[in-house]
Every structure is written in structure tokens, then in C-alpha cells.
Amino acid sequence: VGNTVFGGRFDNRDHAIAVYEAHNASVKSTLPPERLLTYQVSEGWEPLCAFLDVQLPSEPFPRTNSTAEFRARIGR
Numbered sequence: 437v438g439n440t441v442f443g444g445r446f447d448n449r450d451h452a453i454a455v456y457e458a459h460n461a462s463v464k465s466t467l468p469p470e471r472l473l474t475y476q477v478s479e480g481w482e483p484l485c486a487f488l489d490v491q492l493p494s495e496p497f498p499r500t501n502s503t504a505e506f507r508a509r510i511g512r
Contacts (some may be wrong), residue, residue: 440457441455443455473487475487480497481493482496
């Protein structure tokens with residue numbers, strides 16, 4: 437991903453953020469608003485299930501991939 441998406445500059449924070457934000461802007465400008473859920477994982481099941489028009493699951497929303505877990509996975 438670092439070489440393809442970020443042009444080999446994944447470690448350059450400002451560049452990575454700019455690429456990420458440009459991608460999000462492109463997606464938002466391409467899709468009709470009713471087909472796009474802008475979602476923060478911290479919001480849990482409710483907005484996701486409402487958008488998909490499905491019932492809330494009985495199990496709790498999974499809480500994994502914390503910042504610490506991500507950094508450990510990429511070696512930071």
C-alpha cells in the first residue's frame with residue numbers, strides 16, 4: 437500500500453494525510469449522498485445498521501485495532 441497508494445511516502449505524515457483526504461473527497465464527489473455512509477467506527481452498530489437497513493446485532497460492537505495495536509503491527 438505504501439508504494440502504490442502513497443507513492444512510497446507512507447512515512448511522510450503530511451503527504452499521507454493529503455492522499456487520504458484527496459481520496460475521501462473523490463469518493464464523496466462521485467457517489468450520491470444516499471449511497472454513502474460517512475461513518476466513525478466509534479459510533480458503533482447504530483448508524484451502520486440504519487444505513488444498511490438491518491437489525492442491530494445482539495453481540496457488542498467489536499473494539500479491536502486500537503492505535504497501540506496498529507502501531508505494534510506496523511513496527512512502531
